[in-house]
Amino acid sequence: MILQTDTLSLTLQGNRLLHDITFDVRPGEVLGLIGPNGAGKSTLLRVMAGLLRPETGRVLLDGQDLFSMPPEQRGRHLAYLPQDAPSAIGMSVWDVVTLGRLPHRRTVSAEQDAAAVQQALNAVGMSAFADRSSASLSGGERARVLLARALAVEAPVLLVDEPVAALDPAQALTVMELFNRYAAQGQAVAVVLHDLALAARFCTRIAVLSEGALVSIGPPSDVLTDALFADVYGVAVRRCGEVAVPWSLVSRNRAL
Numbered sequence: 001m002i003l004q005t006d007t008l009s010l011t012l013q014g015n016r017l018l019h020d021i022t023f024d025v026r027p028g029e030v031l032g033l034i035g036p037n038g039a040g041k042s043t044l045l046r047v048m049a050g051l052l053r054p055e056t057g058r059v060l061l062d063g064q065d066l067f068s069m070p071p072e073q074r075g076r077h078l079a080y081l082p083q084d085a086p087s088a089i090g091m092s093v094w095d096v097v098t099l100g101r102l103p104h105r106r107t108v109s110a111e112q113d114a115a116a117v118q119q120a121l122n123a124v125g126m127s128a129f130a131d132r133s134s135a136s137l138s139g140g141e142r143a144r145v146l147l148a149r150a151l152a153v154e155a156p157v158l159l160v161d162e163p164v165a166a167l168d169p170a171q172a173l174t175v176m177e178l179f180n181r182y183a184a185q186g187q188a189v190a191v192v193l194h195d196l197a198l199a200a201r202f203c204t205r206i207a208v209l210s211e212g213a214l215v216s217i218g219p220p221s222d223v224l225t226d227a228l229f230a231d232v233y234g235v236a237v238r239r240c241g242e243v244a245v246p247w248s249l250v251s252r253n254r255a256l
């Protein structure tokens with residue numbers, strides 16, 4: 001399924017959070033959403049997930065307006081991992097991941113639900129933790145369980161907000177490889193990232209948000225230019241092979 005935004009704009013409490021955003025997330029791709037703190041990435045993802053209505057513009061899923069879809073249908077088509085998912089105190093890991101099956105209520109068998117939960121736990125390497133209380137997990141373990149909850153939806157479109165922020169380098173690579181595998185199976189993945197080396201390596205295309213506007217979109221090598229780093233982040237980079245490493249502040253005032 002293809003998820004498109006059409007001239008989205010949103011102002012909340014006098015702040016213009018999104019301005020005239022038109023782009024799409026296509027089946028078979030991992031689209032990286034990057035940009036400075038406060039650029040509007042999470043807000044955009046929430047609108048794309050149908051959780052926040054845009055002031056103007058539309059979100060279309062295979063051409064159908066997302067906000068006119070019954071919530072359970074929308075929930076089966078779109079899986080969303082928020083940046084700050086609350087901890088489910090007292091629930092087991094298995095039960096937390098099972099929450100991802102709620103949109104399928106009464107449409108599939110209990111065995112199918114259990115198989116999806118098991119597969120999601122396997123995918124993030126957390127099946128050995130199934131019976132543990134979610135309250136007892138480390139930060140990185142909790143992040144992987146919450147990702148498993150989104151994977152358990154088995155949705156054709158996956159929207160994930162900073163899924164690797166709490167992960168060590170090996171786990172971060174594992175998760176990015178997982179997104180590439182999902183995309184190779186035909187799913188559309190949109191992922192908010194701050195790690196630009198991971199974005200360059202694993203994303204099919206990168207969309208750059210700055211101050212609520214989409215300032216660039218395309219393949220990583222076209223988008224991640226020295227000018228982009230200077231203009232959007234206020235940093236100069238050093239290049240180590242294909243990887244651009246933030247190296248110095250172009251303007252200390254701008255970057256702060």
Ligand SMILES: Nc1ncnc2c1ncn2[C@@H]1O[C@H](COP(=O)(O)OP(=O)(O)OP(=O)(O)O)[C@@H](O)[C@H]1O
Pocket residue numbers: 012013015017035036037038039040041042043044083
């Ligand atoms: N309900 C709201 N009312 C007013 N302003 C808001 C609201 N929600 C978010 N904002 C503001 O909108 C801007 C964008 O927030 P958002 O969380 O989308 O940024 P982000 O790009 O995801 O940032 P980060 O990289 O720090 O997570 C921020 O300046 C934030 O303070």
